[in-house]
Amino acid sequence: MGEHRQRYNEEFKKQTVRYVQEQKKTVSDMAEELKVPTSTLYEWIAKYREFDNEPIVYDERIQQLEQQLKKKERELKDREEELAIVKKAVHIFSRPKV
Known part of the structure; x- marks a missing residue:
């Protein structure tokens, strides 16, 4: 029942x-x-x-979510830096050779 x-x-x-x-x-x-x-x-x-x-x-779950958010923000910042480096490399290597 x-x-x-x-x-x-x-x-x-x-x-x-x-x-x-x-x-x-x-x-x-x-x-x-x-x-x-x-x-x-x-x-x-x-x-x-x-x-x-x-x-x-704050509940533990909220604290966990905040920690995950901070981690994702750090990862995003790292990817943005990596992308900027790749863009510079593409720019440098795509120049015509003289």
């Missing part, structure tokens, strides 16, 4: 989001503490977030 899904009222969701924003823990830790799925908590945050209670603590 299927599992029984937990239902939460709007006030509980709003209070939970407020509580999460006021804490210095990650969203994953808070979800575990409150026994609410992390994805559900993220949905509530997106819907009920109030910016008065900021800052919200």
Whole structure:
């Protein structure tokens, strides 16, 4: 048989989001503490977030994505430098010999 899904009222969701924003823990830790799925908590945050209670603590996933973005930016910069070198080489070697 299927599992029984937990239902939460709007006030509980709003209070939970407020509580999460006021804490210095990650969203994953808070979800575990409150026994609410992390994805559900993220949905509530997106819907009920109030910016008065900021800052919200970065989640590990956000930190990982930021690190990946920085890595990709470095790789892109390297490729741009390589492309500039190749363009200069093509320019030099395509000159007519005198």
